[in-house]
Amino acid sequence: MQTAPAPIALTMGDPAGIGPEIALKCWAHHRQSLCPGFVFFGSAELLEQEANRLNCKIPIERIQDLSRARNIFPEALPVLDIPLHSPSLPGTPDSRNGTAVIAAIEQAHAAVTAGQASALVTNPIHKDSLYACGFAYPGHTEYLAALSSSEHPPVMMLASERLRVVPVTIHIPLREVPGKLSRAAILHAAEVTHQALLSDFSIKSPRLAVAGLNPHAGESGAMGTEEIETLLPAVKTLRERGLCIEEPQSADSLFHEQARSTYDAVICMYHDQALIPIKTLDFDKAVNVTLGLSIVRTSPDHGTAFNIAGQGKANPSSLLAALEMATSMAYARSQSSVPPHHD
CATH class of the missing domain: 3.40.718.10 (Isopropylmalate Dehydrogenase)
Incomplete structure (x- = not known):
């Protein structure tokens, strides 16, 4: 019973x-x-x-x-x-x-x-x-x-029926974000998110997207090197560990309807990069979820x-x-x- x-x-x-x-x-x-x-x-x-x-x-x-x-x-x-x-x-x-x-x-x-x-x-x-x-x-x-x-540290997710986003860095000044981003921080956020999608959201094969830090995801280093030096190595490691995760993409094209159909959550690099799209899409129904507890x-x-x-x-x-x-x-x-x- x-x-x-x-x-x-x-x-x-x-x-x-x-x-x-x-x-x-x-x-x-x-x-x-x-x-x-x-x-x-x-x-x-x-x-x-x-x-x-x-x-x-x-x-x-x-x-x-x-x-x-x-x-x-x-x-x-x-x-x-x-x-x-x-x-x-x-x-x-x-x-x-x-x-x-x-x-x-x-x-x-x-x-x-x-x-x-x-x-x-x-x-x-x-x-x-x-x-x-x-x-x-x-x-x-x-x-x-x-x-x-x-x-x-636990991981913060903002979730609604339309979108799930996870910021790697949260309540810090924007000027400090590049220095706080690390391969270890990205690995932790992505792995905790992947596990939560399996156990808490009943998604059998989670798909993760990654938002680039710089415009056009750095454009091969022309607009910043964080993607090459930090984000791509983290993605490579996560793929080796069995996660389905895309290479960093330009954040300006990650949140329209067609793009959202290709992933289950986005790993974002900083607070507003994650929160602006979800609050624009679902301001009254967005939920703050603590992962990793x-x-x-x-x-x-x-x-x-x-x-x-x-x-x-x-x-x-x-x-x-x-x-x-x-x-x-x-x-x-x-x-x-x-x-x-x-x-």
Whole structure:
């Protein structure tokens, strides 16, 4: 007899942001299609206040046993209550609530690790508020890697139905990108991506494309030598290791419809090279996926949006896509004979 899948663990993110609002909207409008549903890790009182502000009669049920969540979800939003230390005002981050934000991440991660939840979805956080209470990580991804005891850095993928992109370098100035690109970094990003496409996306024979760093992929060295010195040797090694991967191509012709039909993911060299095309194609439905962890983790691809918090204007589409993708990935991983690539 097959065991019913566990629910998704959804963190509250910054309580002054749009996380609580979009969580409520996902439950209110999509609970019939979200199976096995999700558990909100965060303040139940915050959700109740936000529901009142939205003038929505959404039943909220505090739980301690996650095994009850699947049965509760169709009728009420299950919450593993993590009280705030200070009342939260929409749009006004408060560092006094940072410990509750961190606790939500820790407890949700622990639930997934223990098998009580099938995947982790994180609402956006405000890092400055967390730094004020001793948070020592650049963001969610690095903190989750530490919680998972990963020896190597995880890999960030942005994914939608139309495109998957993986930047090799992420949050660094553009002038530093050439110096940070290395054969080892490209090998790591490509191999983790390849493994995730097999185990988490059920793609039997993944095809990878590589975006060149320079215009026209360097044009045989006339516009830069990084392709010759770094990218091509990395591609050669990856092919020797059995990956289906193309030589570096000019980024300006990699993202139109016909080109997208030839690959399953693109390895990009820097942040905007990856994020501009996917946000242009699917701004409201792009999902941030962390590859290389022992658990499945996704996140909506937007920030806290303090400027519209508490106004009922927040679009839940990216969170809904993150929940659906996490569910699909967790199922694919449970069915796969290929172990995920993690440390």
